Amino acid sequence: MGRYDDEVTGLAAPLTDPGDLDVLLDRVGAARVVMLGEATHGTHEFYTWRAAITRRLVEEKGFSFVAVEGDWPDCDRVDRSVRCRSDAPADPRAALAAFERWPTWMWANEEVVDFTRWLRAHNAQLDATARVGFHGLDVYSLWESLHEILVYLREHDPEQVPAALAAYRCFQPYDEDPQQYALATRLVPNSCENEVVDLLAALRERAAADGAGRFGAWQNAEAVAGAERYYRAMVRGGRESWNVRDRHMDDTLDRLLTHYGPGAKAVVWAHNTHVGDARATDMVEAGEVNIGQLARERYGVDQVVLVGFTTHRGTVVAGDAWGAPMRVMAMPPGRRHSLEDALHAAAPPEALFVFPRDGRPDLLTDELDHRAVGVVYHPERESWGNYVATVLGDRYDALCWVDESQAVRPLHIRPANLAEPESYPSGV
Template structure:
C-alpha cells in the first residue's frame, strides 16, 4: 500500500465516457476561462479527452472559442473552416495539412481533425455570431504574420503598406531565420524594434476604431512585436524568454475575449507547464510565470478552472532533437515517489479528480514530482529530468488521469520548417 492510496481512492471518479464529466462541468459553473492541459504534445488520450470536455463546454455552457498553443496564421485557416466562412475549406483537414512548422503533429493530427469536423458541424447549425472559433495563442510566426499583414493591407488599407514593408525589409536580411536575428541583436545595437512598434501602433489604433474587420491584422502585428521581443530576449539567455512568450499568450487570450464581446468564454488547450499555475511549482523560483497563473491573476481564481492531465506509461510522438523526424517513443513507468507512481497504485485506469476547495488531503498539498514531456524527448534520460515539482491541489483545480496512453496519430504534411527552438522545459 502506498502512502496516498486511501486519499487517491477517495478523490478518484471513474472516467469512461463524456457523461462522467458532469462533476467537472459543475465545478466550471459560470467560469469564464477553462484551461485544459496535457503532459505531452503527442498523446492520443489527452487530445480526445480535451475534445470531449470542450464539446460539452460549447454545447452546454456556450463557450465562445478554443485557443490553442499554436500559431495564429495556421489556426486562422482552421478557424475560417470551422466557422463556415466563404472561400474556406469545407473540410478542416484541408487547413490542417498545410501546417509546416515543426512539430507539425501538435495540431496536424487525426484527433484534431475529428474535433474540428465536429466543431464545423456544430457551427453550421448556429447563427453566425454564435459560432465557436479556433485560434492560436503563440508568438512564433513572425514572418508568416508579416506576410499576412502585408497581404491584408494591400487590399484593405494601402496607406499602411509602407509601414508594413519597412518592418519586413528590416527583417529580410536574416533570411527568415530567428536565430540569425537573435544573434544579430546581441552583437550589434541595431534591431527592428522601432519598425515593428510603428506598424503595431498604426494597426492597433485603426483596429480599435474600425472593429472586427481589422482584428486579424492587429493580432498579427501583436505577434510580430511579441516575436521580435522574444528573439531579443532569447539572445540574452536565461529564462525571461519563457515569460515573454506566456505573457504574449495571456494578452492574446484577453484580446480574444474582448473581441468576442461581453459574456464570452474561452477554452484553452496547452501543455501542463503553461496551464498549471506556476506558483505551485519550482518555476516560480526561477522567476517564471505562465498563462494559468496569469489568468487567475487577471480574471480571479473563481473565473478560471485549470485542468491537468497525466499518464503512468505508454507511447508518445516526439523527436530526439529539435527538427528531428517524429518517432513513436515509449513512455516509461512513472518514476519512484512521483505523482504518476502514486496514482498508478491507487486510481482507476481512467479517472477524474475534481479537487475540494478546502480541506485538501496530503496528496494535493505535498510536493510531488509530476512528469512533463516536450516535443523533444529522451525516454532513457527520465531519471535526470522531465519532472516538475508540483503541489497538485494548488497547480490545478481538477486532473484527468489516464494510466496507459498511446501516441497521437499525425497527418502527413508538407516538409517542415524547423523554426524556433522552444523554451524550457524542452519543447513545451
C-alpha cells in the same frame, strides 16, 4: 499499500465516457476561462478527452472559442474553416494539413481533425455571429504574420502598406531565420523593434475604430511584436524568453475575450507547464510565470478553472532533437514517488479528480514530482528529467488521469523550416 492510496481512491471518479464529466462541469459553473492541459504534446487520450470536455462546454455552457498553443496564422486557416467561411476549406483537415512549422503533429493530427470537423458541423447550425472560433495564442509566427499583414493591407488599407513594408524590409536581410536576427541584435545594438512598434501602433488604432474587420491584422502585428521580443530574449539565454512567450499568450487570450464581447468564454488547450499555476511548482523559484497563473491573477480564481492531464506509461510522439523526425517513443512508467507512481497504485485506469476547495488531503498539499514531456524527449533521462515539482491542489482545480496511454495519430507532413530555435525549456 502506498502512502496516498486511500486518498487517491477517495478522490478518483472513473472516466469512461463524456457523461462522467458532470462533476467537472459543475466545478466550471459560470467560470469565464477553462484551461485544459497535457503532460505531453503527443498523447492520444489527452486530445480526445480535451475534445470531449470542450464539446460539453460549447454545447452546455456556451463557450465562445478554443484557443490553443499554436501560431495565429496557421490556426486562423482552421478558424475560417470551422466557422464555415466561403474562403476556407470545407474540411478542416485541409487547413490542418497546411501546418508546416515543426512540431507539426501538435495540431496536425487525426484527433484535432475529428474535433474540428465536429466544431464545423456544430457551427453550421448557428448564425455566423454566434459561431465558435479556433485561435492560436503562440508567439513564433514572425514572418508568417508579416506576410499576412501585407496581404491584408494591400487589399483593405493601402495607406498602411508603407509601415508594414518598413518592418518587413528590416527583417528581410535575415532570410526568415530568427536565429540570424536574434544573433544580430546581440552582436550589433540594432533591431527592428522601432519598425514593429510603428506598425503595431497603426494597426491597433485602426482596430479600435473598426475591430470587426481589422482584428486579424492587429493580432498578426501583436504576434510580430511578441516574436521579435521573444527571439531577442531567446538568444541571450536564461529564462526571460519563457515569460515573454506566456505573457504574449495571456495578452492574446484577453484580446480575444474582449473581441468576442461581453459574456465571452474561452477554452484553452496547452501543455501543463503553461496551464498549471506556476506558483505551485518549482518554476516560481526561477521567476517564471505562465498563462494559468496570469489568468487567475487577471480574472480571479473563481473565473478560471485549470485542468491538468497526466499518464503513468505508454507511447508518445516526439523527436529526439529539435527539428528531428517525429517518431513514436515508449514512455516508461512514472518514476518512484512521483504523482504518477501514486496514481498508478490506486486510481482506476482512467479517472477524473475534481479537487475539494477545503479539507484537502496530503496528495493535494504535498510537493510531488509530476511528469512533463516536451516535443523533444529522451525517455532514458526519466530518472532525473521530465518532471516538475508540484503542489497538485494549488496547481490545478482538477486532473484527468490515464494509466496507460497511446501516441497521437499525426497527419504526415514534412516540416518546411527546421531552422526555428528550440523553445525554452525543451519545447513545451
